[in-house]
Structures are given as structure tokens and as C-alpha cells.
Amino acid sequence: MTTPQEFIASALARERNRAGLTISELARKAAVGKSTLSQLEAGSGNPSLETLWSLATALGIPFWRLVEPVTDAVTVIRVGEGRGIEAAESKYIGTLLSAGPKSACRDIYRISAEPGPPRKSTPHAAGTVEHVILIAGRALVGPIDSPTTLNPGDYMSYRGDAPHIFEALETGTIATLISESLL
Amino acid sequence: MTTPQEFIASALARERNRAGLTISELARKAAVGKSTLSQLEAGSGNPSLETLWSLATALGIPFWRLVEPVTDAVTVIRVGEGRGIEAAESKYIGTLLSAGPKSACRDIYRISAEPGPPRKSTPHAAGTVEHVILIAGRALVGPIDSPTTLNPGDYMSYRGDAPHIFEALETGTIATLISESLL
DNA sequence: AACATGTGTTCATTATATAGAACAGTTGGT
DNA sequence: ACCAACTGTTCTATATAATGAACACATGTT
Numbered sequence: 001m002t003t004p005q006e007f008i009a010s011a012l013a014r015e016r017n018r019a020g021l022t023i024s025e026l027a028r029k030a031a032v033g034k035s036t037l038s039q040l041e042a043g044s045g046n047p048s049l050e051t052l053w054s055l056a057t058a059l060g061i062p063f064w065r066l067v068e069p070v071t072d073a074v075t076v077i078r079v080g081e082g083r084g085i086e087a088a089e090s091k092y093i094g095t096l097l098s099a100g101p102k103s104a105c106r107d108i109y110r111i112s113a114e115p116g117p118p119r120k121s122t123p124h125a126a127g128t129v130e131h132v133i134l135i136a137g138r139a140l141v142g143p144i145d146s147p148t149t150l151n152p153g154d155y156m157s158y159r160g161d162a163p164h165i166f167e168a169l170e171t172g173t174i175a176t177l178i179s180e181s182l183l
Numbered sequence: 184m185t186t187p188q189e190f191i192a193s194a195l196a197r198e199r200n201r202a203g204l205t206i207s208e209l210a211r212k213a214a215v216g217k218s219t220l221s222q223l224e225a226g227s228g229n230p231s232l233e234t235l236w237s238l239a240t241a242l243g244i245p246f247w248r249l250v251e252p253v254t255d256a257v258t259v260i261r262v263g264e265g266r267g268i269e270a271a272e273s274k275y276i277g278t279l280l281s282a283g284p285k286s287a288c289r290d291i292y293r294i295s296a297e298p299g300p301p302r303k304s305t306p307h308a309a310g311t312v313e314h315v316i317l318i319a320g321r322a323l324v325g326p327i328d329s330p331t332t333l334n335p336g337d338y339m340s341y342r343g344d345a346p347h348i349f350e351a352l353e354t355g356t357i358a359t360l361i362s363e364s365l366l
Numbered sequence: 367a368a369c370a371t372g373t374g375t376t377c378a379t380t381a382t383a384t385a386g387a388a389c390a391g392t393t394g395g396t
Numbered sequence: 397a398c399c400a401a402c403t404g405t406t407c408t409a410t411a412t413a414a415t416g417a418a419c420a421c422a423t424g425t426t
Contacts, residue, residue, distance in 0.1 A: 004236040007246070023374060033415045038374060048229045048383075048413070053187040063190070064250040108314055108361065110338060131291055133359045135318045135336060152318065155293060174336055176316045176359050178291065206404060216385040221404060231383070231413075 008052070009043040011066055015059050016041075030058035109177040113139065113168035128160030129180045137173025141166050150175075191235070192226040194249055198242050199224075213241035294349065294358040296322065301350030312363045313343040320356025324349050333358075 016026050023041065027034035032051055039045040047055075056063040111132075132141050134150040141156055142148045144163040150156055158164060160179055199209055206224065210217035215234055222228040230238075239246040294315075301323065315324050317333040324339055325331045327346040333339055341347060343362060 004232045004246075008232055022372090024372075034373095035375080035377090035416075036414055038376090039413090042375090046231045046233050046413070048231050049187045049191055049235070050229050051414080052232070063187070064247055067247045067250055108316075108338070110316065110336065133291075133293065133316070133318070135316070155291075176318075178361065205402090207402075217404075218386075218406080219384055221406090222383090225405090229383070234384080 005043050005045065008045070008047065008067070009041050012037070012055065013041050015061060015066060019059050021059075026055065026058055030054040107179045109179065111166065111173075111175040111177050113137075113166060113173045113175075114171055115168050115173075129157055130160040130164070131155070131157045131178040131180065132166075133176040135174040135176060137168060137170040139166060139168050139173050139175060141175075188226050188228065191228075191230065191250070192224050195220075195238065196224050198244065198249060202242050204242075209238065209241055213237040292360040292362065294356075294360050296320075296349060296351035296356045296358070297354055298351050298356075301348040312340055313347070314338070314340045314361040314363065315349075316359040318357040318359060320351060320353040322349060322351050322356050322358060324358075
């Protein structure tokens with residue numbers, strides 16, 4: 001049985017860490033007193049809607065995402081691999097890449113990247129799994145110590161709560177990224 | 184372009200009507216002043232977390248449900264649209280296409296389709312939402328009575344519990360499809 | 367070592383959200 | 397007709413959330 005205070009405290013800490021911000025930084029960015037934020041994360045606070053909204057905006061997440069309940073293998077399926085679900089009527093093939101468990105919170109991103117220094121992601125919340133489907137170009141994706149090169153159409157999933165990278169190898173690299181937070 | 188005030192005002196009115204309660208009833212049930220609730224729904228208010236929590240509890244819904252965005256019919260985000268999350272280090276742009284609620288069971292598919300008779304899907308379970316990101320080619324996607332043409336990189340979401348189609352318009356059409364069962 | 371800049375905390379004051387009373391308008395019963 | 401019980405609104409007193417300064421501590425620089 002979580003109280004509102006505990007709830008928002010852990011949610012804030014979680015999202016703030018995910019964004020890689022300190023209390024001071026977030027407070028400044030959201031234009032709220034850092035004392036306010038400090039007390040909030042300490043569990044002794046009853047923030048107003050405006051305060052929460054400002055924090056969510058500064059964290060770059062939709063507001064309601066902030067108040068959501070909290071919540072190793074690496075899989076690569078190349079184009080042409082995987083069991084397809086064909087439709088008799090037309091040339092339509094659906095390949096199940098990942099059957100999702102219940103109680104999963106997933107965000108869908110479109111990634112545009114250009115060659116250069118790779119984007120290293122700090123680990124997200126525990127239990128996070130990321131799925132990448134490369135649309136165009138080529139990219140080196142996955143755990144920081146064992147990334148894999150993906151070509152257009154390739155699918156890959158890996159743990160998002162461990163350090164991982166996304167490095168475009170060609171200009172105009174585009175991908176779909178699904179970040180899934182398992183409870 | 185919604186302000187926190189408008190947002191919570193409409194959300195409260197929506198959920199309260201759904202529960203079939205009057206302002207007075209809800210206020211009594213949630214142990215908040217009915218004047219408070221009145222002002223909130225009028226859009227002139229900045230409720231505290233405790234107030235919102237009490238209201239959600241009285242409405243018989245988990246707190247986050249109160250602040251969940253309305254699941255609107257169809258969303259299309261063209262390439263280049265949407266607010267990007269840029270990484271300073273490299274040319275990497277992540278666009279949030281859909282932030283997913285918890286308690287969602289989602290399956291990820293890769294779709295390969297060729298021009299021909301469209302694939303008509305019979306409605307799935309109630310509450311199902313489908314997300315499509317077109318990888319290559321061109322496709323006519325969406326509700327059967329108002330489909331939209333997608334180009335590579337385009338994102339679209341629509342209700343999966345209503346009849347919908349996927350019709351490839353070019354050879355070598357590839358897409359990512361995420362089928363999401365809410366609740 | 368002394369200093370500057372960062373961190374997160376605790377404490378004053380000030381701004382404001384909340385609660386409850388008083389209000390006018392509706393509905394239904396006697 | 398009155399009266400009672402309801403609706404949602406506008407008021408004011410009070411409780412309290414937000415603030416910024418002062419604080420102790422850590423880190424890196426000259």
C-alpha cells in the first residue's frame with residue numbers, strides 16, 4: 001500500500017536518474033525551488049499539479065508518465081528470419097518479433113542518427129528492455145561490450161538497464177526503438 | 184498546448200461523469216471540499232497530490248488513470264514531425280511516438296507486403312491499439328473507412344478493435360507493427 | 367592550503383490551496 | 397404554496413506548499 005508521498009518520491013527519483021540529472025539541475029531546469037524537489041524525493045511533500053507538471057516537462061516526459069506505477073539476453077532477427085504469418089489473400093507477411101508480457105510499459109521512438117561518436121545510454125530503470133528495428137542505413141546497436149551491426153529491417157532487443165549504445169554507421173540512419181519497462 | 188489546469192479539469196469531468204457522480208457526491212466521497220472540486224473542474228485550480236489521489240481513489244481508478252491522455256482515434260506523425268530528443272554528443276534524434284501505459288500487452292511484428300488486395304483485419308479484443316511505422320515502400324493503413332497513406336518513416340496509430348486495413352502500394356513494402364492490448 | 371563551484375539539506379517567509387459557511391437555483395414531496 | 401434536500405457557486409480564514417537563504421559536505425582548481 002503506497003502512499004501518494006512514497007509514490008511520487010520514488011517516481012521522481014526514478015525518472016530523474018533515468019534522465020541523468022541531479023536534484024539541483026532538475027530544479028533549475030524546471031524552475032522549482034531545489035528545496036521543494038529535495039523534500040519531494042525525501043517523501044515528505046505534497047506537490048501541486050503545477051510543480052509536477054513543470055518537473056515532467058523538464059524531464060522531457062509526458063506528465064502522466066511521471067505518475068505511472070513503477071514499474072539478458074540479446075535477440076537479433078535478421079530480415080527473412082523468423083516465422084512469418086502469411087495472409088492468403090495478399091503478399092503480406094507479419095513476423096512476430098517479440099510477444100510482450102502483460103504489465104509492460106512501452107514507449108515508441110523514431111531514431112534519426114548520423115555517423116559520429118556513438119550515443120551511449122546510461123542504464124534505465126531495472127527491467128527495461130529495448131527493441132530496435134532498423135529502417136534505413138546501418139547502425140551498431142546493443143550492449144556496450146557486445147554491440148551488433150544492424151541492416152535495414154533487422155530487429156534486435158537487449159537489456160536497457162545495462163549500458164548500451166546506438167552508433168550510426170551510415171548517413172541517414174533511421175530506426176524504430178521501443179523502450180519497454182517491465183514491472 | 185494544454186495547460187495543467189485545462190488538462191486536469193477535463194480529466195476530472197470526464198472520469199466523474201463516467202462514474203456517474205455529481206460534484207457534491209464525489210467531494211464527499213473523496214473527503215475534499217466541494218468548493219475545491221468545483222474550482223478544479225472550472226479550470227482555476229492547482230490541486231495538490233493528496234487531493235488528486237483522494238479523488239482518484241474515490242473514483243475507483245488507479246491514480247495514473249486520472250491523468251492518462253484521452254485515447255484518441257488515430258494519430259499520424261510524419262517524418263520530421265514530433266518533438267525530438269536530441270543527444271548533444273552525436274547526431275541522434277529520438278522522437279517519442281507513443282508513450283505507453285502500464286498493463287499493456289504488446290506484440291511487435293515486422294510486416295512485409297506487396298501490392299494487391301488489402302489485408303482487412305477483423306477487430307481484435309476491445310481496447311487494442313495498433314502502431315505502425317513504415318520502413319520501406321508505401322502503404323494505405325488505418326481504419327477501414329478512413330485509411331491514410333504512409334511513407335517510409337511515418338508513424339501511425341489507430342484503434343485495433345475496429346475494422347482496419349493494411350494495403351501495400353509499392354513492391355517491397357515493409358513496416359513495423361506493434362499490437363497493444365490495453366488492460 | 368585556500369579557494370571556487372558543485373552537491374543536497376534545513377530553516378525562515380511568503381504565497382496559495384483547502385475547507386467550510388453562506389449563497390442562489392432546482393427538484394420532489396407533503 | 398411551502399418545505400426539505402439537493403445542486404454548484406462564491407466568499408473568507410486557515411493550513412500548508414513553494415521559495416530562497418544559510419547550511420555542511422564533496423570535488424576539482426590555482
